[in-house]
Amino acid sequence: MRARLTLLVAATASLILLAFSIPMAILLRNSAAQHAVDSAEQEGQSLVTIISSGDRAAARTAVDTLNANSAYPVTVFWPDGTLAGRDAPRSNAVDLAARGHSITAETAEGREVLFSVNVDGETAVIRVHVTDDQLGAGVARSWLLLGAIAVLLLGFGLLLAWRLARVILVPLNDLAAVSHRLANGDLEARADAAGPSELRNVGTALNTLADRIKELLEAERERVADLSHRLRTPLTVLKLETEALGDREREPVERAVADVERAVNEAIRDARNPAEAGSCDAAAVVAERVEFWSALAEDTARECRVRLAPGPLPVALSAADLAAAMDSLLANVFAHTPDGTPFEVRLTPRYDTGATVDVADEGPGLPDLGVFQRGRSEGGSTGLGLDIARRAAAASGGQLVFGQGPGGRGALIRLELG
Structure with a gap:
């Protein structure tokens, strides 16, 4: 921008200087030419009185003296055709001056200043010549x-x-x-x-x-x-309540409560001390979250097909954020498809770096694109699940896309991680 501003000032200043300099240059040239012509006119005017007296000897002496001391050559054309002073051709302008007109005329080599002088009823012409060099003297x-x-x-x-x-x-x-x-x-x-x-x-x-x-x-x-801190009280109550359950029912409930407590603690830690973007092994995190949700899939009679590429698959996202994104995608399947609906989780490496996670189901599919908007939900939830996954993908340098499930049925949500 500095260069453009300087260029603009240079262009403006150049136009102003040209608008000033060109007329000034012409004026200087014309002024020098006029000064030379004025000097020549003064020399010619000084001879008018002597020439008009008709005394040719005195006129010849005056003309020779003037030619010896002046830069402008002087010639006198007498009425009988003879010359006095410097030799010069008789031009048409001289003939016009011989008719009684004092003029200044252009020549091939400059200008000639002509004075018409009456000598005993006849006309003599005084010629003072100014060369081009003299007209432009000092102009350069x-x-x-x-x-x-x-x-x-x-x-x-x-x-x-x-x-x-x-x-x-x-x-x-x-x-x-x-x-x-x-x-x-x-x-x-x-x-x-x-x-x-x-x-x-x-x-x-x-x-x-x-x-x-x-x-x-x-x-x-x-x-x-x-x-998040307020949630710890009901979590403590849940822990106490699980002690009243049998051993078989207690284990999954305690595990679920532990996961909730972990999420609450991470929320408190992240809120008070926001960390920089981290990295993790996508293969390990995805496998761990699929294993967690497989218990619920078994309880709801859902077939869970898992195809995970062997790790490590490093991605530019912390393990906690990737786990939250996976939980939101899998929870979306359980929330928006009826019990018994099969689903599949695939993990593959990306073509450059990172990994791609596909969660596909054979349910009714996504109702509309509005489910990707933060706070928008079609099932009475908070509407933050898919937005959490979208922001996690964006934070890693990837994106969240959706399509149709296997065989053109259901929904496919793809989490691309950088």
């Missing part, structure tokens, strides 16, 4: 000086534009860098109040926004931690 030096001034002005304008761009763009780049840091989760990033007043106002507003975001996130984490 003036043009060079004018060009140097234009270049200096252009350079000053570019330097000023570069400094101005620095004053504006450096704080603007700092604001952009702070914005990117905030977007990447660095809530301690703050902008310096520098630059013009408008940019300082933007920096102050950005800092205020960062402070507000930090306050809201901290409050949200505290609410989640408090809510």
Whole structure:
């Protein structure tokens, strides 16, 4: 942007300098030519009195003296056709001046200034010649000086534009860098109040926004931690209640309560100390969650087909997040298909890195795309299950897609993990 701003100033300044320099250059050239013509006219005018007296000897002496001391050659055309002074051709302009008209005419080598002088009833012509070099004397030096001034002005304008761009763009780049840091989760990033007043106002507003975001996130984490902590009381009651059950019924209930307690503890820990994205072996995590849900599948008369690629299959997602995503996908099968509906879980490596988890069932299929929206549910639940899986896939650099199950029946939800 700095280069574009400098280029814009350079183009504008160049147009202004051209609009000023071209007329000035023409004016300097015309002024030099007019000065030379005026000097020649003064020399010719000084001879008019002597020539009009008719004294040819005195006129010849005056003309020779003038030619010896002047840069402009002088010629006198007498009425009888004789010449005095420098030899010069008799042009049409001289013939016109011999009729009584004092004129200035262009020649092949410059200009001739002609004076018509009455000598005893006849007309003599005084010719003063100005060459092209004399007409343009000093013009090259003036043009060079004018060009140097234009270049200096252009350079000053570019330097000023570069400094101005620095004053504006450096704080603007700092604001952009702070914005990117905030977007990447660095809530301690703050902008310096520098630059013009408008940019300082933007920096102050950005800092205020960062402070507000930090306050809201901290409050949200505290609410989640408090809510999770409240769940510990009913979990304790459940533990006590399981002691009254028989040995056969107690084991699965205690295991389920332990899983819930683990999830609650992880929620409290993550809310108070959010961790960076981790990694895990997808083969081990998926196998462990399928084994957990297979007990419920057996109780509901569901055939659970499992095809898992051998590990390790490293993915850019923590084991807890992948387990939560798998739980949401498998819970979706149990919640939205009738008992006895078969389902299948497949784990395969991706073509580049990561892994792909397919959960397919032979149920009625997904009702519409709205089930992927956060908080949207067709079965009376919270509507967060598939969104949890979607966010887990996105966090690992993958995606969540859906389609039809085997044979065109049911639903297929694919969890692609980076």
